[in-house]
Amino acid sequence: MYAIRRHRAAIKAWCWRVRFSRRGVMYAKTFYDRACGGSKEAKAQAIAWRDAQLAELQALTLVEFHKHQRSNNVSGVPGVHFHKTPRQRLGFWQAKIRFHDGTSVTKSFSVLKFGDKDAYRLAVAARSELLARVKNGPYLHHPVAKQLARDVHNAAGQALEGRHAHTRG
DSSP states (O other), rough: TTTEEEEETTTEEEHHHHHHHHTTTEEEEEEEEEHTTTTHHHHHHHHHHHHHHHHHOOOHHHHHHOOEEEEEEEESSSSSEEEEESSTTTTTEEEEEEEEEEEEEEEEEEEEOHHHHHHHHHHHHHHHHHHHHHHOOOOOSSSHHHHHHHHHHHHHHHHHHHHHHHHOO
């Protein structure tokens, strides 16, 4: 079950814990069996709270994820890295992206061939081109999280259609 786990809080004290993150912020809440009137009720409340929070909170999009600069990035551009190898003693700048389907694409630009500044500039431009190929959708892995996002999106679309039909009628 997505973001919900059964937990033994103490001897004879069980609960359902909801825990997930959105945009780097952790959201968590605990539903104790005793306080909620039993395990089934606590689980139902946990699911309802999770679904309400996920409907309100936007997940990162794939484009936002790929634009996020990591703490270990030294190039100043996400997805652009400098490499040195024995065959490329002066090194090369590389643009890289991993698509959500698991495939990855890299484009490399030799410092020997282009010079350091131009190789860097070409790698940054290549990264922009690769980023343009990303299909933008929510950055989610868990199948249930994906389904919940689709349900929220569909419900929002139906509500919008209902408003348009109401204003036309």
